[in-house]
Amino acid sequence: MIANIIIFTGIINLILGVVVISGARTAKGKLSFALFAFSTLAWSLADFFVYKTHSALSDKLAYSSAALIPTFLLFWIFDLEDQTRKRITRILIGSIGLLFILLPLINNLVITNIKPDSITGTTEEVGPLFIPYMVFFVLTYLVVLYKLVRYNLKSLGEEKNRYRTILIGFLLYGAGSILCGLILPVMGYEKFTNFDVSCSLIFVGFTTYAIVQYKWMNIKVVAFELLAIFIIGASLMEIFVADTPVQRVYKSIMFVVLTTLSIFMVKSVLTEVKRKEELEVANNKLEITNYRLEIANEEISKRKEQLQKMSDSLAKANDQLKRLDRAKSDFFARASHDLRTPIGAFKGYVSMIEEGSYGPVTAEQKAALGRAFSVAENMLIQVEDFLTASKLESGGMQYKFSKCKIEDICQQIVDTLYPKAKDMGLYLEYRKSAERLPAILIDGSRIRESISNLVDNALKYTKGGGVTLRLERGETSSFKAPPRDQSSKQSPAADWQSKDIVGPVVRITVTDTGIGIPKTEIPYLFSRFSRGKDTTRLNTGGTGLGLYICKGIIEANGGKIWVESEGEGKGSRFIVELPVKAPERYLIV
Numbered sequence: 344m345i346a347n348i349i350i351f352t353g354i355i356n357l358i359l360g361v362v363v364i365s366g367a368r369t370a371k372g373k374l375s376f377a378l379f380a381f382s383t384l385a386w387s388l389a390d391f392f393v394y395k396t397h398s399a400l401s402d403k404l405a406y407s408s409a410a411l412i413p414t415f416l417l418f419w420i421f422d423l424e425d426q427t428r429k430r431i432t433r434i435l436i437g438s439i440g441l442l443f444i445l446l447p448l449i450n451n452l453v454i455t456n457i458k459p460d461s462i463t464g465t466t467e468e469v470g471p472l473f474i475p476y477m478v479f480f481v482l483t484y485l486v487v488l489y490k491l492v493r494y495n496l497k498s499l500g501e502e503k504n505r506y507r508t509i510l511i512g513f514l515l516y517g518a519g520s521i522l523c524g525l526i527l528p529v530m531g532y533e534k535f536t537n538f539d540v541s542c543s544l545i546f547v548g549f550t551t552y553a554i555v556q557y558k559w560m561n562i563k564v565v566a567f568e569l570l571a572i573f574i575i576g577a578s579l580m581e582i583f584v585a586d587t588p589v590q591r592v593y594k595s596i597m598f599v600v601l602t603t604l605s606i607f608m609v610k611s612v613l614t615e616v617k618r619k620e621e622l623e624v625a626n627n628k629l630e631i632t633n634y635r636l637e638i639a640n641e642e643i644s645k646r647k648e649q650l651q652k653m654s655d656s657l658a659k660a661n662d663q664l665k666r667l668d669r670a671k672s673d674f675f676a677r678a679s680h681d682l683r684t685p686i687g688a689f690k691g692y693v694s695m696i697e698e699g700s701y702g703p704v705t706a707e708q709k710a711a712l713g714r715a716f717s718v719a720e721n722m723l724i725q726v727e728d729f730l731t732a733s734k735l736e737s738g739g740m741q742y743k744f745s746k747c748k749i750e751d752i753c754q755q756i757v758d759t760l761y762p763k764a765k766d767m768g769l770y771l772e773y774r775k776s777a778e779r780l781p782a783i784l785i786d787g788s789r790i791r792e793s794i795s796n797l798v799d800n801a802l803k804y805t806k807g808g809g810v811t812l813r814l815e816r817g818e819t820s821s822f823k824a825p826p827r828d829q830s831s832k833q834s835p836a837a838d839w840q841s842k843d844i845v846g847p848v849v850r851i852t853v854t855d856t857g858i859g860i861p862k863t864e865i866p867y868l869f870s871r872f873s874r875g876k877d878t879t880r881l882n883t884g885g886t887g888l889g890l891y892i893c894k895g896i897i898e899a900n901g902g903k904i905w906v907e908s909e910g911e912g913k914g915s916r917f918i919v920e921l922p923v924k925a926p927e928r929y930l931i932v
Contacts, residue, residue, distance in 0.1 A: 375419035376550075382411035399457040402467060406447035406454060410476075413483030414440025420490045443479050446472055484517050512549020519545060578602070668736070690719045728888040732871065735895040742899060747787040749849050749921070750780060753814050756795045764802055770809030771802070780816055780849055784925045785900045793893040794851060797917045800889060801855035808856030808914075815852075820844040820920050822903040844903060844922045851919040860908040860915050868906055869894040901925050 389405035392398075417436045447453040453476050454467040491513060495506040578598040582591055697704060697712040704712070734740040757773040764771035794812075801810040820843055860868065871891045897904045901922050908915040 375415055375422045379412065379415040379419055382408065382415050385411060402454065402457050403447050406476075407444050410440060410443040410447070410479070413480055414444070416487050417483055420487045423490070423494060439479070443476055446476060487513065488517070508549050512546045515549070516546035673733075686719055686722050690716060693719065728892060731892050732888045732895075735892065740895070740899065742786040742789060744784050744786055744900075746782040747785050747790070748780070748782050749785075749790075749851070750775060750814060752787060752791045753794065753812055753851065756791060756798055757812060759795070760798055760802065763799075764809065767802060769802060769805055769807070771798070772809065772811045774811060774813040776814045776816055778816060780814070781923055783849060783921055783923055785921060786896075789896045790900060790921070793896045794853070794919065796889050796893050797853045797919070801853050801857065801915075801917070805855045805857035805914075810856075811852075811854045813852040813854065815850050816923075817848045817850045817920070819846075820848050820903065821850075821918075822905060822920060844901070844920060847923040848902075848920040849923060851921075853917045853919075854914065855916075856914045859911045859913045860906065861911055862908070865906055865908065869904070897921070 385408040386405065389401060389408045392401040393405050395401075414436065417440070418433070421432060421436070452470045452472045454473065455470045456468040458467070488510075491506060491510040495503060495510055498506050578594065578601045582594045582598060693712050693716045695701065697709055697716065731740070753773065753775075757771060761771050798810060798812060822843065869890050871888060894904050897919055903920045904917065906915060906917050
């Protein structure tokens with residue numbers, strides 16, 4: 344009867360070990376716990392042979408296999424920790440466990456004087472290392488108990504319940520083992536000694552409950568595996584309890600058949616369960632994705648509505664700004680046009696008085712009239728700038744394109760401004776192109792006005808030295824400027840100015856030795872009403888529209904304009920590039 348109980352215990356532990364290996368795919372410590380269950384089977388088999396053979400060898404094997412249990416318990420309890428177990432810990436546990444597994448096999452170290460016994464199978468006396476052997480068991484149980492208590496205190500929720508259940512099972516297992524294997528034998532009740540093996544069923548039962556109740560494993564798979572392994576275990580047990588050799592052969596054949604069928608059954612169930620789980624996972628992912636898409640769509644709809652409202656508001660504001668901009672441009676154009684007539688009349692009367700048409704004029708009066716004439720002329724120039732800027736913004740600037748020789752235009756500019764440069768004590772140098780330049784399609788008068796403005800500005804902002812006007816041909820454009828300011832309106836001919844000039848160009852460079860331009864001012868230099876910050880100390884006057892108008896006219900003629908300067912006090916270079924061959928769109932204008 345005792346032998347049957349022992350072998351039954353071993354088979355149940357074998358079932359649990361197989362279940363853990365195959366079912367607990369993600370559980371921590373599954374391999375070490377399964378090895379613990381297998382070691383209990385080994386201990387059960389050894390005790391079974393002690394009862395059957397009453398030999399010293401089987402008794403030594405029982406003590407040796409018993410040392411497997413604390414060894415794998417230590418491996419298991421350390422595997423449950425979150426941090427990675429250090430290799431030195433594993434080596435230390437394995438070395439100590441191997442030592443106590445081998446010690447009972449050596450004669451007279453752990454047990455000695457082994458004799459057959461009808462109750463316990465054998466009787467023996469303790470050897471010199473029996474106490475260290477038992478201390479190994481006691482210390483192992485204390486370490487496992489400490490770890491389980493610690494895990495229980497640190498855990499929360501279902502994990503805490505799982506550890507609490509395992510802890511209770513372990514306490515009952517330890518208490519039963521100590522009672523059957525130590526306390527009762529000391530009191531003279533040796534027939535219960537071998538029931539310490541069966542006490543492991545308490546630990547196994549509680550651990551199984553923790554597995555099932557708190558979802559440590561895939562219970563759908565475990566249920567079929569338990570059924571299959573129970574069938575295999577029952578048929579295996581039938582072999583051991585058979586009375587005759589013929590029955591053993593028959594039951595062995597049945598064991599092989601049932602084992603084969605059980606394996607196929609478990610495999611088919613595993614495949615089906617796996618497919619269902621994959622389908623469930625896919626459905627869950629699909630549901631989560633759909634939910635997220637619904638939220639995203641709602642958010643997108645809200646954002647779309649907000650953006651639409653913002654777009655409508657911006658469109659209204661833009662329309663309002665356009666109306667204001669047109670009103671402003673119309674005002675400047677009207678005001679400029681209305682101012683030109685009285686200023687022109689004023690200039691005419693001053694000129695007539697200065698010439699003596701209304702009687703003799705003294706020298707002092709002539710000087711005063713000359714200053715008044717200059718002021719009126721400057722006022723007229725400023726009015727013209729306002730009028731030109733308004734036309735550029737409204738797109739009403741008119742151009743007359745024709746084939747022009749840029750060398751002649753540059754020569755006329757130098758001839759006109761040379762006396763002014765001489766009066767200022769500056770040089771004005773003209774460097775012609777080394778090769779003959781082709782005639783280009785431009786509005787000659789507008790280009791002459793723009794380049795003349797550049798040279799005149801260079802003279803105004805130069806204290807010493809002079810200005811050089813250089814003309815040359817380039818095979819490709821060297822223009823590298825920031826994107827166009829979209830706030831300004833220009834003629835249709837300038838719509839393509841954001842593109843690079845394709846093909847050869849005529850390059851006009853106006854270089855001066857003047858005050859230079861700070862790099863922070865360069866991006867704003869061609870804006871309306873901008874003359875830089877430091878240039879105001881020269882008291883040059885003006886509207887700040889000159890460079891803005893130059894840029895608009897040059898771009899309307901298909902060209903590019905930009906400025907380069909090393910900084911304050913190092914002069915500046917204004918570069919103008921005009922295409923030798925105008926684009927088709929440009930030719931339509």
